[in-house]
Amino acid sequence: MNNADIAEHFSLLSKLMDIHGENSFKSKTYSIAAFHIEKLEHPLLETDRSSIASIKGLGPSVASKVIELLDTGSMTTLQEFIEDTPEGVREMLRIKGLGPKKIHTVWQEMGIQSIGELEYACNENRLTRYKGFGAKTQANVLEAIRFYNQHIGHFLYAQIHEVFPGIQNYLENIFGKEKVLVTGDYRRQLLTIQELEFVIKEKKEAIFPKFKTAYPPELLEDTDEFIVYKLTNGLKLRIYFGDENIYKKQFLTSAGEQFIEAFFQKQINLF
Template sequence: MLPDNYYIADQFSLLSKLMDIHGENSFKSKSYSIAAYNIERLPVQLSEVPDEKLYTLKGIGDSVGKKVQEILEGGHLHALEEYVQKTPTGVMEMLSIKGLGPKKIATIWKEMEIESLGELLYACHENRLARFKGFGEKTQKNIEESITFYQKSQGSHLYAQVEVYAQESDKLFRKAFPRHEFSFTGAFRRQLEVIDFIEWVTTVPVKELQVFFEKNNYKEEEAGATNCSYRGPENLLLKFYCRPENEFHLSLFETSCSESFLTAWNELPGWKATPVYNSEDAIFASVKINPIPSFRREKPAIIDRA
């Protein structure tokens, strides 16, 4: 499953912002921002473009082209990962706050020495932001309101922030339950920019997961007959859809689509959600549609083009 243009563009956009926050060469960071803009608007998926034609596309120069190939080959951008590692989590989180661009975040971090949203909100309460250049009382008030709004949906993270943790958790679960199936699903599998929780479809029964997570000091948030969720020391919510083996692939499909995509799919002539499917490819084949990767299952229109 290769990354689509939106995912690739997001990688360049985040790289550009983090470079600006760290005070790197503005010409180079702007070139990555422009690349993100151009990639989002390409009429063809970069994953389908031959290497020799990649550099002929608008906005794809030598530096950008090499990084595109890096993402397509490994799903990661090393340069971005380096910036993520040396950026405090709280500073990364500031990118989610409306009204806070890279330059303002750089001032907050480097000059105000603030590294978390909690500290930033407290600084707003004390009227400290308004003393700095580029931060008037109106801006300070808007930032305060944006942080308050954001905190109502705590638990949200950028995809890049949770990717390593998710992969390591997946390895842990597979090692603990070697005879069972696990597959990422939901927002993480769809590679959405913001992840509220990490989800899996698994054949492990709820009771067996309960024993495992209790033993490993995870906090139980939900435990129903077929679904359960837990929160670990990192405070990330992990959700599991526990299904028998004959329902595994259908459940995986249904939980890795947007709501509008799934609604349109269920209305397709000839579609039956009851038969047993041994793969997602078999699900698409049942209605004579080419397989659509989970990261493209957003808008119903993609079904017509498949």
């Protein structure tokens, strides 16, 4: 688990605490910790455990949770908040301009537990009855929901580029660097990307156990050629597997259909 992963856990914990109306001082403590952890130049994984609490922005309470993450891959406190928060409420965090404290009002005071219910409430002009939700705010929320629904599952290349190293490093650590190749639209550097694709030189049976973590991704597809997972941020992860020439499979899965068709029509043999 790298620093970015750890910071993400604390950031989510802070947001969920605000959504539940917990002590704002505590939630801010975890938000500050996430900020400082993400800025660290040295990996916490390689840091002396006894010195973690003395790192700027952390402290004993945060340090104990960092160590728990490093040892187990999960954080008990965060897991409890996740289990106590409806999935639809957690999804609201993806709506631009709708922060945790507003989500608290939407969920706890309005009784709304999904983005669909929230959109319906906006259309009925119900949000304006509550403190902090004027007509302009309601209009902005509705616009953000419609934008989210139109682009759900679509990511800009720049967004994927930020999370790609963490995913690649994870796969290389568990399967071996020489067995993992990036492919698909990310390798082609398309402007928008719906899924991140890799070719892994392994049998399918060896792949499933590696994803049985404390926060396992959702399995969407399971075929004889690939497996598709959905990560917590909504990004799909497609994994091609097999013992055959993985460079050939990388080529075939990263080139466009028209190029592949022209390639074989000319009977070019590179493999």
